[in-house]
Amino acid sequence: NNTTLNTKRSPPILILMRWTMWQNRSCSNSSIQRLESNSSIHKHLISKITATGPISVAEYMREALTNPVAGYYVKNDMLGAGGDFITSPEISQIFGELLGVWCVSEWMAAGKSNTFQLVELGPGRGSLASDILRVFSQLKTVLGETDISVHLVEVSPKLSQFQAECLTGDNTQPNDGDQPVYRSGTTRTGLPISWYRRIEDIPRGFSVFLAHEFFDAIPIHKFQRTEKGWREVMVDIDPESPGKLRFVVSHSPTLASSILIQKDENRQHVEVCPEGGVIVQKLANRIAEDGGAALIVDYGHDGTKTDTFRGFKGHQLHNVLEAPGMADLTADVDISYLRKMTGNEVTCLGPITQRSFLKNMGIDSRLQVLLRNCHDPSTRAQLIHSYDMLINPEKMGHRFQFFSLLNRGRLAQYRGMQKNTAPLPVAGFAELDMQ
Ligand code: SAH
Numbered sequence: 001n002n003t004t005l006n007t008k009r010s011p012p013i014l015i016l017m018r019w020t021m022w023q024n025r026s027c028s029n030s031s032i033q034r035l036e037s038n039s040s041i042h043k044h045l046i047s048k049i050t051a052t053g054p055i056s057v058a059e060y061m062r063e064a065l066t067n068p069v070a071g072y073y074v075k076n077d078m079l080g081a082g083g084d085f086i087t088s089p090e091i092s093q094i095f096g097e098l099l100g101v102w103c104v105s106e107w108m109a110a111g112k113s114n115t116f117q118l119v120e121l122g123p124g125r126g127s128l129a130s131d132i133l134r135v136f137s138q139l140k141t142v143l144g145e146t147d148i149s150v151h152l153v154e155v156s157p158k159l160s161q162f163q164a165e166c167l168t169g170d171n172t173q174p175n176d177g178d179q180p181v182y183r184s185g186t187t188r189t190g191l192p193i194s195w196y197r198r199i200e201d202i203p204r205g206f207s208v209f210l211a212h213e214f215f216d217a218i219p220i221h222k223f224q225r226t227e228k229g230w231r232e233v234m235v236d237i238d239p240e241s242p243g244k245l246r247f248v249v250s251h252s253p254t255l256a257s258s259i260l261i262q263k264d265e266n267r268q269h270v271e272v273c274p275e276g277g278v279i280v281q282k283l284a285n286r287i288a289e290d291g292g293a294a295l296i297v298d299y300g301h302d303g304t305k306t307d308t309f310r311g312f313k314g315h316q317l318h319n320v321l322e323a324p325g326m327a328d329l330t331a332d333v334d335i336s337y338l339r340k341m342t343g344n345e346v347t348c349l350g351p352i353t354q355r356s357f358l359k360n361m362g363i364d365s366r367l368q369v370l371l372r373n374c375h376d377p378s379t380r381a382q383l384i385h386s387y388d389m390l391i392n393p394e395k396m397g398h399r400f401q402f403f404s405l406l407n408r409g410r411l412a413q414y415r416g417m418q419k420n421t422a423p424l425p426v427a428g429f430a431e432l433d434m435q
Contacts, residue, residue, distance in 0.1 A: 040070045041325035045245070046237060054234035054248055056256060057309065058219035058275070064324035065217055066155050072325050073156045073217065079124050084312045084328045087213050088297075088354070088396060089128035092386035094370070096131025098361040098428075099295065103132060103208045104139050105427040106293045110410055112146070113206035113291060119151045121199070121279075122214035124159060126152075126166035132210075133167070137189045150193040151202045160195050167193060199282050209283050209294035209405075215333045216298050218279065220271040221256045222309065224249050230265075232257040235321065245321040262340075269306040271331050277341035280405075284342040287407050294405040295428075296338070301401075302351060303336030335403050347411055349404040349429045355397030357428045358390060402428060 041063055049055060065072045078084045088095045107116050118136075120129050129150065136143060150167070154160045160183055164172040172185030172193070180201035184194040196202055222233035232254040238244040250257070260272040283294045301308075311318035313327035320329055335351045342348060367387050374380050391397040406426070414425055 039323050039325045041067055042245075042323065045235075045324065046243070049235070049237050049245075054236040054250070056254070057222045057233055057235060057247075058256075060235045060245075060321075060324065061219040061309075061329050064327075064329055065219070067325065070325045071156075072328060073159065075156075075158060075325075077125070077158065077162065078328055084314055086315075087124065088390055088400070089131065089212060090125065091389050092383075093131050094363060094366050094387065095358070095390060096128045097135050097366065098358055098363060099128065099210065100132035100135030101361060102295065102427050103210075104135070104142060106208055106406075106410075107146075107206075108142070109425070110206070110291055110293070110407065115147045115149075115205050116143075117149050117151055117202070117205050117207040117292075119153070119199075119202055119207050119209045121153045121209065121211040122217065123152050123154060123163050124213075126163035128210065128212055129163070130166050133187055133189045133191070136191075148191050150187060150191055151207075152193070152195050153197070153199055153202070154195055155197055163195070199279060204286065204290050206290055207286065207292040209287075209292070210297075211294070212297045214298070215273070215276045215279075215296060215300075215338070216330045217328075218273050218276040220273045220309065220331045221260060222247075222307075223257055223261060223270050223272070225268045229253070230257045230261045247321070267304075267306050271306075271308060271334065272337065273331070273334065276333070277337060280338045280341050281343070284345040284405055287405055288345040291407050291409075293407065293410070296333075296335075296403045296405075297354070297400060298333040299399045299401070300333035300335045300351060300403070303334055305332050305334075308332035333401075335401060338403065342405060345408075346405040347408050349406065349426060351401035351403045352429055353393075353398050354400035354402060355391045355393060357402040360431050361428050363387065363391060404429065 044067075045055070045060065045063060063071070066074060068074060072078065076083070079087060079090055103118060107113065118129070118132065123129055129152070133150070136148065152160070152163060154163065164170050164183060164185065167187050168185045169188055171188075172183050172195075174183050175181055180196055180198070181194045182197065184192070187193050223230050224233055226249065230253070232250045234248050234250050234254075235245055236248040238246040256272075256274075260274060261270065280296075286292070287294060309320055309329070309331045311320040311322075311327045311329050313323075318327040320327075339348050367383065370383055371380060374383065389395050404426070411426070
């Protein structure tokens with residue numbers, strides 16, 4: 001039923017979001033909720049720095065977010081009104097539905113492979129996958145007998161439970177020990193679903209990869225240009241107040257500062273996410289060898305921004321060095337770096353703004369269909385409000401970018417036949433022609 005209205009979401013209208021906080025950079029530390037810095041990660045990092053010296057920002061961020069015992073993502077449900085931030089798939093079902101149409105459209109354009117793996121990196125509460133799977137069910141006649149499976153890469157045991165509940169009604173079995181597939185089951189729509197900690201454990205085969213607000217959570221290194229050349233920014237103990245952490249600029253080059261800065265770099269300060277680069281290389285390699293595509297959606301820039309490392313707690317800006325493990329840490333994704341790291345293995349499209357992508361995917365007509373079938377005034381208001389949040393340039397419309405990797409064969413024929421001026425025949429990156 002193409003008019004299904006999913007009423008599980010109702011974000012409060014006054015919720016503050018990460019991108020609005022960013023614009024309000026004048027927000028002073030004194031207005032930030034101060035937390036006792038007594039988290040176990042804080043103590044662990046203080047002893048580590050005391051023993052072996054300052055640590056990189058990447059190590060700090062990795063410990064704070066994914067420490068297996070006390071990391072932020074490992075032990076929290078951070079999404080939604082009661083959490084620390086809210087994301088597009090949580091705001092409106094239309095977002096996931098349009099991405100579902102994109103997945104099917106790319107599967108068709110790539111030749112309707114007999115097997116089709118839907119892979120999501122960092123699925124949060126599972127809302128995006130849930131909306132996509134509903135579209136797959138609605139497009140059963142298009143997908144035919146295709147052998148479809150769902151694969152989730154998730155580091156957080158707690159969030160994997162939310163995902164299992166949302167996608168399967170908890171029809172899953174946790175697997176023992178350190179097996180690559182740590183949970184598996186059947187979705188509400190009858191498809192096999194598996195959970196992994198690492199991309200390399202996903203079976204090979206035609207796959208569409210999705211990463212929504214995933215790359216911004218991957219640790220970055222920070223570098224400062226100095227008179228002596230590039231130096232890495234490190235995290236150290238503040239000598240004035242030994243329980244506190246502070247940033248310092250390393251006196252001498254580190255391994256990271258000698259290998260991660262591009263020769264033609266002209267910024268004064270840069271953030272580099274080598275782990276994100278490795279992940280994108282793995283995606284590119286699989287897409288080149290097994291076929292498929294990837295869609296990466298995040299707040300990002302094309303190699304122009306400098307200092308974007310931020311913390312969020314309870315929808316408020318939060319000092320990144322306070323209470324590690326208790327607040328979200330994030331940095332804008334450098335899409336130019338990801339593009340470089342794909343090498344020549346795949347075709348890259350974008351970045352294109354969320355507004356353009358969703359408009360190209362037909363968000364306006366989708367909204368009209370839902371409104372036509374909805375008579376409850378508050379639900380109608382909610383639909384219109386969330387539509388505005390997604391595409392308004394002042395809200396998420398321009399801040400979020402869509403970037404795609406495609407198998408090189410996907411556009412080869414098109415490039416051979418047509419002049420470069422014709423719109424790309426890839427949904428979302430040009431106006432969608434449903435004929
Ligand atoms: N995509 C969701 C959630 C975004 S939050 C949404 O947009 O609503 C980031 C997600 O990535 C969480 O599910 C978090 O647990 C997961 N994550 C963070 N670092 C990860 C890593 N290194 N490996 C796998 N998953 C990770």
